[in-house]
Amino acid sequence: MSHHPGIFKPLPAEYFRHPEEGGATNVETRLSRLPGYLTPNHQFFVRSHFDIPELKAADWQLTLTGDALSRSQSLNLHDLNQLPRVSVIRAIECAGNARACFARDFGRPAEGAQWGTGAVGVAEWSGVRLRDVLALAGLKEGAFHVRPEGLDSGRFARPLPIDKALADDTIIALAMNGEPLPIDHGFPARLVVSGWLGAASVKWLGRLEVSRHALDTYWNTQDYTLAGPDYPAKGEADGVPITTMPVMSMIELEDDARLPSGPTILRGRALSGEGQVTAVEYCLDDGKWQHATLHTPDIAGAWVCWSLHCDLSPGQHTISARATDNRGHQQPEQVSWNNHGCCYNAVTRVTFHIEDRRSK
Template identity: 35%
Template sequence: MKKVESSTVRANLITRSLIPENKETPIQFLKDDNVSDKLFYRRNHFSYPNFLTSFYYLPIEGFVYSSKTFSLEEILTFPPKTLKVVLECAGDKRDLFKPKVFGEQWEKGAISHGSWKGVPLRTLLQFTGLHADAKEIVVEGYDVGERTDSNEIVHFSRSLPLEKALDSNTIIAYEYNGYPIPFKHGYPLRLIVPGWYAMASVKWIKRIKVIDKKFKGPFQSVDYVYYPHEDNNNESFPVTTINVNSTIQKPLDMQILNTGIHEIKGIAWTGVGKITKVDISLDNGATWNACQFTSSTENYAWTHWSYIWEIKEQGEHTILIKATDSEGNVQPEKPMWNRKGYGYNAIERIKVKIE
């Protein structure tokens, strides 16, 4: 039998659904900051769109002083900006909610990270101007399909308040990790909204429209809303900023280890500010020790951390991890349960067995 060389072994995305394609990243295999497009998680509401990129133009219209249509070539001439950004699905870790909630049962891999290059949205809006009555910026994608709750045919569309849309770090991206954005991740243009859950980063941008009222599209007013109560919509509010969070990449949950020295490692991220501390507990939260950062800490980017654990006691052990950001946000002991299962960020917890 022919020996399989280790170099031929490749990690694959974990399939959650095929139509539309939803696959998560095998988070334990990620070592670098720039996740390859082959391991970048995929989140879709509809099938992939069909459109002619050779005749691609981006119109900006609505409550502006002068509507304008940009060619892709023109957009490429503007001064660019490159940002390292975490993109996390709002449903990341949905599988961990108790009681369970309906929806794609994402585990810990609906998250990826890389470098996005593009032009600030506000640069394009300078050419059109904003009417005094302008309230929100709606970005519509080419992806379109039928909603199961209404049987309505809709494009995936989201809006941003003016403050976020005009932030210099909100960009219309055309490159990922130094190459044109892969088609499955939004080619040729994708909105990147750093610090917000990834539903805001609309793929395959079709048009941008400035409106004078609150956007009521279903992916804004029905989905991507926190519903704290199971049987009513009271106290609901929109999903926006990424919660402070962390994940253990090594060891795996329920893994069997030998006594000795082990490296515990993982990533931490947040939507506001940057990660300032990651703590670990090996005694069910009675005491906590600081982990070491093994990468830089930056706004919008994830941070790698590690901890060296010397263990001589056999048996079952629980490992807890919690992250803190520069705004003082700390992972809570329990998540904020909500009916659609968004924003899970409870203290990371795994079990291992020492033999």
Template identity: 35%
Template sequence: MSVEQFSVRGRLADTGEGITGDELQLAARNHGMPMEALRYDVTPAGLHYVLVHYDIPMTNASHWRLTVDGCVEQPLSFGLTELRAMGRRTVRVTLECAGNGRAALQPRPISQPWLTEAVGTAEWTGVLLSDLLRAAGIRSDAVDVVFTGADHGVERGIEQDYQRGLTLTEAIDSGAIIAWEMNGQPLPPQHGYPLRLVVPGWYGMASVKWLRSIELIDHAFEGFQNAVAYRLRTGQDDAGAPVTRIEPRALLIPPGFPDFMSRHRFVAAGTITLEGRAWSGWGPIERVEISTDAGVTWQTVKLDAPGNDEYAWRAFTHDWEATPGEHVLTVRAYDASGREQPIEAPWNRGGFANNSAQRTSVLVT
């Protein structure tokens, strides 16, 4: 028997095929943010979505080293204390998994089966990546920056440490930070303790957890997670475009109360103030529209004042005159880059960046 036998290429679910045992194993380990947690400006750590490709590694902060090397004037190596001396800033960032919405696609790509809940907003404290790179001295032959985590596993037959690359321009211009705190506490184990990268505006796969190495290289990075895994492919053999920044999305806090099993919502008739959040990695949110009749008519919601953080979600409210009967609530976001959230996003084979509009069914009694 061989590793390849237990580590196969992804497939699409057959028509009508239920969630598989493999998908369930991932859904039981990883977790989303329950929609009612949209009520918090900053998501409490245990409610923020988590996706871990392999195992959460056993790490030791007192011995932890982060190296910065490759195409630099002076390779550097930092312990936690040395790193803290390099600077300290806190930034509020909305992170979303690139696979959010995957389980609703037809056909369904078999992988972590997210519905709409793979999101969260945290305050990350650390040092600017660009400050570290400048401290090491960026050589003129540097092209890409490769970030390596301590998490180790196999994916489609390839044994690997989790590793992602950014171009040098992306690494510097994104405002990425090397963080050691989440919401004012040391990082929880599942969020990268003791050290992680946070790339504001990008889907979560870019924000390498358990970060131990930053290497500048003189060519384009062709590692698995950049060149193979996170690509927008329509066919099995497409090269596909890379998954990068977060597409605009709005989500509503489901009103009223739920049924345990169906999660259907119930609410008494009257004026109901609906609340939600919207975000985009491409630019500030400029408008959110809501439909309370399953997309037939749309109204513009009231956006809260924007915060200071460009890549944190923005809250909105909308007063709804709820009349008895069954209603489907839908919201969609528009950002300053001109992107608009589609009712139904185009399909792709990995199930990435699916920002199709959320639908919340409510029985008004």
């Protein structure tokens, strides 16, 4: 097994933006270029913490171990393919999505890659339920944590509580949008943890440790936490470990985009962790909040596409958007500072320009 210090798939500027301080293994999707509900594999954002492993399907093994299992076991792809196959349409969103907005709102950047709102995507993930895999090794009563570990160069790992690990839609994915997992997205097997931060969906899965006690790692105690003046430390963590992602809307416009005058359709997407979006409201310039049109499908744990019609005068304009979910959560006007720049979900705003066609 070797490791590659970058991203394998082509990264045309038409589809991707490199976030500042993002490193060679991070790239975000230009949402304005998405053609439909699902994010095509070749347009899906990439977030990797370490160099990417080059693995052969024939040699891959998944090791199951820990004091909450009746026995240790090693499984290969053939073993997994004997289990019931399931498919889920779910979002994967980096906890740092929209991190660049902290610099805009607070006058200083939070640590980490300065993502816009494109560190998110929705795909159909196909594979097997994690609970069916754990059952092969005899899951004992009293299991508390499952710690998945990747085969990347740094062995990225982040624990799950047992109830989330056993959920219907927590799966080991072997395919993405009907194709074998691309190498950048975890080939040959990755976790997909519905509604949680993207870091929970460990790529290049190689090991599962199941324990009766906490299996904390750096990635849920010193990073991927909400830490700062408004977030007191919890247990071994420097703040509050992040689990479910908050309600958030995205606008499918590049900052400072230029649009021709006349009737225009503006579009966006909205999601809410494990929940379902029930409304998206928009405000143009200093106008009143109005309801955007939601389109099908609207899948809990994924996203909904929305749109609005407008006819604006030439000049600079601002569109604001806020989403509400089925649990009553709505995007706030402001968010509190956190040191790691995670879970930004204040009202989304984009400034754009309408150009007078007659001046051409």
